[in-house]
Amino acid sequence: MLEQQKGQTLRRSTLTRTALSAFLVLGTWATAGLVPASAADSPSPSSESSARAAQPASDGLLSAMRKDLGLTASQARARLASERTATALQGTARRAAGSSFGGDWYDAKSGKLTVALTGSAKSGAVRATGAAVTLVKHSARELDAAKKRLDKGGAPAGVSSWHVDPKANRVVVDVVASAKDDNDVQAFVARAGQTGAVTVNQVPAAARTLSAGTVGGDPYYTGNVRCSIGFSVNGGFVTAGHCGQPGAAVSGWDGSAVGTFQGSSFPGNDYAWVSVGNGWWTVPVVLGWGTVSDQLVRGSAAAPVGASICRSGSTSHWHCGNVLATNETVNYSEGAVNELTKTNVCAEPGDSGGSFISGDQAQGVTSGGWGDCTGGGETWFQPINEILNQYGLTLTTA
Structure with a gap:
């Protein structure tokens, strides 16, 4: 459990907080006339791509x-542009397959975007969408069914996780090296x-x-435990369950009162939402912590495997x-959690619930991981659209 006790947190200075508050108030005024997009309302790929392409990446x-990621500035810009295109293609390419x-x-x-196919009959239709094609033995449906059988059986502590790897066309099971010879x-x-x-x-x-x-x-804070805010939604914010x-x-x-947990699920899932009041308000912003500019949230289109992604949390x-x-x-150790997304972004105690974002698109809230931001590691997040749909929430967007 990567909890963080209240006394251990590093708070921002009063000057920084005051400046951020002023920025957020201005941001609220500027976006007061905008209507947030719900998880069920997805803009067309063409309109979304045009709107997002008009927003250059911040320095x-x-x-x-x-x-x-070891990229030059021009490589980073090119990657963000190609990732936007790949994300917009996913639905069309899957339907063609x-x-x-x-x-x-x-x-x-x-x-x-590369699409795996179990036969060549649909390859022309998929390539016509702009995606590349590769042939594989197992369909996604077969692999998902195999993973679901593992989900139902329970696992010993020495098994860390399991997922479908589309590129390898396999179900991948990760075991802790020190427990690999354990009988269970x-x-x-x-x-x-x-x-x-x-x-x-x-x-x-x-x-x-x-x-x-x-x-x-x-x-x-909840009692003496510190976590991180994920994303603002209508009436509150989402975080880890x-x-x-x-x-x-x-x-x-x-230290002032914010609100209360209205819904929470863990294990099985790892999501929750908190209602806010007491003078607090919601804004479509993810903190950059001085490393980058604070990021505006404009939607929740899910990035594909292989895409770049960033995380904001109150510790690291x-x-x-x-x-x-x-x-x-x-x-x-508390039980298995399903349908998480794995990344190689590091995280540390206190980062739970924090924001995963790709470009200006919300991706999910930090669940857990292994390692730290000194030696590296892997981190999982609960996808944002699942949370919005579960609780009937609307993402606050710019």
């Missing part, structure tokens, strides 16, 4: 991508291997949760990386 975001769909991912080398781990691996499409990897440590104005990445139970009181960075602040897998089941 801070490009700097973070240079630092964390039909029942032969074997998964898809963003290929950073080619800058294109071996039994789980043997059961997984019965599907005939499983690869076993070793990881250095088990997954753990990351708990420790409603602005993404800002700290909040392991940070609090329904009815739990929440205080803000300054702003870091970037790539999407490694989707729909992964993570085996925390």
